[in-house]
Amino acid sequence: MTVTTDTDALLSIGEVSERTGLPTHTLRFYEQEGLFAGPVRRNAAGRRMYSEEQAHWARVCTKLRSSGMPLPEIHRYVALVREGPGNEKERFAILREHENKVAQQVADLQEALAVIHTKVEIYEEALSAGTADQLWRDGPTCD
Numbered sequence: 001m002t003v004t005t006d007t008d009a010l011l012s013i014g015e016v017s018e019r020t021g022l023p024t025h026t027l028r029f030y031e032q033e034g035l036f037a038g039p040v041r042r043n044a045a046g047r048r049m050y051s052e053e054q055a056h057w058a059r060v061c062t063k064l065r066s067s068g069m070p071l072p073e074i075h076r077y078v079a080l081v082r083e084g085p086g087n088e089k090e091r092f093a094i095l096r097e098h099e100n101k102v103a104q105q106v107a108d109l110q111e112a113l114a115v116i117h118t119k120v121e122i123y124e125e126a127l128s129a130g131t132a133d134q135l136w137r138d139g140p141t142c143d
Helices: 013-020 024-032 052-066 071-083 088-129
Strands: 048-050
Touching: 013 024, 013 048, 013 052, 024 048, 024 052, 048 052, 052 071, 071 088
Parallel strands: none
Antiparallel strands: none
């Protein structure tokens, strides 16, 4: 635990929560899991104090997690960041691989959305024409 008396440039857990939209328990969880690149400081009263960089890092971790990156992979990335210069290619590889996975998820979702949109249009037209009762007459279809 790093204790600091210079809190001018630091943010309380509540301030970080407000700025990032992350609940305070998530910030505590990130600290407990070792997901911050550096130690979270404490003021003289023992309260957590975060730098602007840590607030930004929390947002990055949240986006990695919400986009499907498993915690062990985030841990691996954070460990490389902590090691400092010299492993940028490894960090890049982790991020590139995740970017590719997310891009595929987006493409899959766009395809699903197109199918759903077509079905909505079919229902909209059938409801307007008063023929909605005919939609499933011959059984379900995904066309």
